[in-house]
Amino acid sequence: MQIAIVGAGPAGSHLAHQLCQRGFEVRLFDARPAWEKPCGGGVTSKALREFDFLRDGPAPKQMIGSLRLISAQNRELTVAPRAAFAIYSRRELAELMRQRAIAAGAQLHVARVEKSDFSGGKWHLETSAGDFTADFLVGADGASSVIRRRVGVKFEAKDFAYALGWHVRSPQTISRVDVKYLADLSGYLWLFPRHDHISYGIASGYQETTPARLKEILLAYIETQDPAAAREIRAGNGKTTANTNFYAAILPALDVSTWDHLRVCDPAQAWALVxxxxxxxDPLTGEGIYYAIKSADLLARALATRATDYDDLWRAEFGAELRRAAELSDRFYYGKFAxxxxxxRMVQLAQRHRGIRDVLRDLIAGEQGYVDLKPRLLKSALLFS
Ligand SMILES: Cc1cc2nc3c(=O)[nH]c(=O)nc-3n(C[C@H](O)[C@H](O)[C@H](O)COP(=O)(O)OP(=O)(O)OC[C@H]3O[C@@H](n4cnc5c(N)ncnc54)[C@H](O)[C@@H]3O)c2cc1C
Incomplete structure (x- = not known):
């Protein structure tokens, strides 16, 4: 069976690798050579444990053993994850994963897929490198997916978050990550050190505030970390300068109701999304690299066995967790707790109680799920009070 995968990010490249290993013929399309996609590039210790090519692969990564959480009211807490997590440059991660797919037998075309039609039991693709046909089409083309729209899966404005930031080349050597929560906004800003630059970013609900306000909040924070970089960004009116690259992007943050009716595969029409x-x-944290790779694993398994339904697989594996994160999102940022x-409150309590601190640490490392978060928090609060 010939499979066409649109998008060679983590999801598409990993799917291509997995399908080639199972004997499928795979064409992988991406509009660009490996690129610095807007992203923190943070890969949790859970993801590193589960996918050894991330842990052991040749792409340079910065290993992080310390994370500073700063609440909106400037309460600070430094936690050390049980195992270090990694920060990747996305260009280098994309290169690693594409080469892995090619080595497994995938044909990579650096070409934009312009049009896709399903007729006579086959997909017909028009791309900037010519026309192709395939038996099955996979949309791995990111948050603004055209394949998703083509197959009729609808997301609304409430299903997205918005992020912007700057990658800063800086002589500073930083080995910790900062995450700072924001007053009156559902999101946070971050400082992620990478091996050759520092990634600063800020995310909030889509259209929850203006890009100008997000820029101002982030710049005020950069000023406290790297005044020279902040001055350069201001002098360049926030645009890309000699040492700074500006980026802005949307990312999915699905609403609870969208999780409830989401279907991302139709075997009869021969398509799926990853x-x-x-x-x-994750609608709470914005973590997507793990789910991109995991969903690719599950789709490869479903296509290989034919008997398993991909929609059942992802729902059982992580659907309930991500739906619960969406449910918690409002309470997490706005809801009143004492x-x-x-x-x-969590940061405040964690400053005093080791149990709560451990829960926060595991949550950030991807080791603590959302479904059993409340019972563990309550148990920890009782044990350590
Ligand atoms: C600012 C920001 C910070 C983030 N930080 C983190 C983080 O620290 N950790 C984390 O785990 N997640 C993070 N995420 C989420 C993470 O970036 C995504 O979840 C992840 O990249 C998803 O991988 P993917 O392969 O599905 O899509 P993508 O990585 O977006 O890849 C899609 C690919 O499709 C290609 N494409 C698109 N349209 C076409 C077309 N028509 N034809 C051909 N090719 C096409 C694109 O060029 C792209 O290479 C962040 C997201 C943002 C926006």
């Missing part, structure tokens, strides 16, 4: 195209991003947003 990664961001399917909306598989008179303050949940995250404010």
């Amino acid at each position: 990664g961001d195209a399917a909306g598989f991003v 008179g303050a947003p949940m995250i404010e």
Whole structure:
């Protein structure tokens, strides 16, 4: 069977690798050579444990053993994950994963897929490198997926978050990550050190505020970390300068109701979606690299066995967790827990209680799920009070 995969990010490249290993003929299309996609590039210790090519692969990564959480009211807490997590440059991660797919037998075309039609039991693709046919089409083309729209899966504005930031080349050597929560906004800003630059970013609900306000909040924070970089960004009116690259992007943050009716595969029409195209991003943290790779694994398994339904597989594996994260999102940022947003209280309690600190540490490392978060928090609070 010939499979066409549109998008060679983590989801598409990993799917190509898995399908080639199972004997499928795979064409992988991406509009660009490996590129610095707007992303923190943070890969949790859970993801490193599960996917050894991330842990052991040749792409340079910065290993992080310390994370500083700063609440909206400037309460600070430094936690050390049980195992270090990694920060990748996305260009280098994409290169690693594409080469892995090619080595397994995938044909990579650096070409934009312009049009796709299903007729006579086959997909017909028009691309910037010519026309192709395939028996099965996979949309791995990211948050703004055209394949998702083509197959009729609808997301609304409430199903997205918005992020912007700057990659800064800086002589500073930083070996910790900062995550700072924001007053009156559902999101956070971050400092992620990479091996050759520092990634600063800020994310909030889509259209929750203006890009100008997000830029101002992030710049005020950069000023506290790297005044020279902040000055250069201001002098360049926020645009890309000699040492700074500006980026802005949307990312999926699906609403609870969208999780409830989401279907991302139709065997009769021979299509499926993986990664961001399917909306598989943690609505609370914005973590999507793990779910991109995991969903690719599950789709490869479903296509190989034919008897298994991909929609059942992803729902059982991580659907309930991501739906629960969406459910918690409002309470986490806005909901009152003893008179303050949940995250404010969690940081405050964690400063005093080791049990709560351990829960936060595991949550950030991807080791603590959302479905059993409340019982563990309550148990920890009782044990350590
Ligand atoms: C600012 C920001 C910060 C983030 N930080 C993190 C983080 O720290 N950790 C984390 O786990 N996740 C993070 N995420 C989420 C993460 O970036 C995504 O979940 C992840 O990249 C999804 O992988 P993917 O393969 O599904 O899609 P993508 O990585 O978006 O890849 C899609 C590919 O499709 C290609 N494409 C698109 N349209 C076409 C077309 N018509 N024809 C051919 N090719 C096409 C694109 O060129 C692209 O290479 C962040 C997201 C943003 C926006």
